[in-house]
Amino acid sequence: MELSLKRRKKTTIIPGFSLTFGYTMLYLSMIVLLPLSMIIVNTLSMSWSEFYETITHPRAVASYKLSFGTAFVAGLINVFFGTMIAWVLIRYEFPGRKIIDGLVDLPFALPTAVAGIALTTLYAPNGWIGQFFDFKISYTPLGIIIALTFIGLPFVVRTVQPVLQNLSKEVEEASASLGATRFQTFVKIILPELYPAMITGFSLAFSRALGEYGSVVFIAGNMPMKTEITPLIIMTKLEQYDYVGATAIAIVMLSGSFIILLFINFIQWRMNRKFYH
Numbered sequence: 001m002e003l004s005l006k007r008r009k010k011t012t013i014i015p016g017f018s019l020t021f022g023y024t025m026l027y028l029s030m031i032v033l034l035p036l037s038m039i040i041v042n043t044l045s046m047s048w049s050e051f052y053e054t055i056t057h058p059r060a061v062a063s064y065k066l067s068f069g070t071a072f073v074a075g076l077i078n079v080f081f082g083t084m085i086a087w088v089l090i091r092y093e094f095p096g097r098k099i100i101d102g103l104v105d106l107p108f109a110l111p112t113a114v115a116g117i118a119l120t121t122l123y124a125p126n127g128w129i130g131q132f133f134d135f136k137i138s139y140t141p142l143g144i145i146i147a148l149t150f151i152g153l154p155f156v157v158r159t160v161q162p163v164l165q166n167l168s169k170e171v172e173e174a175s176a177s178l179g180a181t182r183f184q185t186f187v188k189i190i191l192p193e194l195y196p197a198m199i200t201g202f203s204l205a206f207s208r209a210l211g212e213y214g215s216v217v218f219i220a221g222n223m224p225m226k227t228e229i230t231p232l233i234i235m236t237k238l239e240q241y242d243y244v245g246a247t248a249i250a251i252v253m254l255s256g257s258f259i260i261l262l263f264i265n266f267i268q269w270r271m272n273r274k275f276y277h
Contacts, residue, residue, distance in 0.1 A: 082156025112214025139221030
């Protein structure tokens with residue numbers, strides 16, 4: 001009896017929980033679940049053979065590989081350099097630090113089409129940077145990775161920064177007083193604290209990159225079977241009024257994203273459980 005009362009008090013400790021929880025579920029249903037369910041409803045008008053033929057078309061399969069592959073690589077790059085940037089901004093005082101900190105958020109505010117045009121101009125064969133390379137950067141998967149890295153960087157930096165701010169320097173000093181080197185302190189003390197934030201930043205950057213269209217469509221070149229991303233195929237089908245085909249491919253992207261993010265969250269849960277136990 002006492003245990004049930006404690007559980008009831010624990011779940012209703014915030015006044016108005018039932019009301020706020022109801023509004024939360026209603027809001028999420030209208031903003032997230034309802035639009036996603038319409039994708040599935042539109043696809044139900046297709047037969048299984050038509051659905052399978054649409055999602056397994058060689059052009060679509062090539063776009064899956066390109067979209068997921070470049071988003072994954074861009075996410076890994078952002079985890080490394082984003083963590084480094086967050087470390088510098090938190091741990092060091094230098095002139096212009098606030099300006100650099102503000103520049104990190106620029107990809108959030110910059111229209112994606114503007115970013116795509118700027119990157120294409122910069123890395124084109126006759127561009128300011130592209131002219132110094134013997135190989136092409138624009139209109140290749142490498143150019144797509146650069147664009148996705150650009151738009152995904154703030155997610156990692158802003159996720160890791162609060163964790164670094166809350167890290168106690170006394171723990172690092174205690175580690176050094178016990179004879180640990182800087183590398184050992186970083187690997188044994190600091191890195192375990194950063195892992196959850198780094199994984200969260202990676203998942204956010206990966207998700208953002210996977211659905212990116214505006215900044216990629218210019219630098220990709222959009223060559224079928226080579227540099228054509230899945231969002232472009234979806235847009236092409238929409239322009240051709242093939243709404244059912246567009247939603248069919250969207251389901252593949254949605255399912256793949258959900259499975260990958262679920263796996264990432266599972267890894268994060270295992271790491272948190274291992275760290276706190």
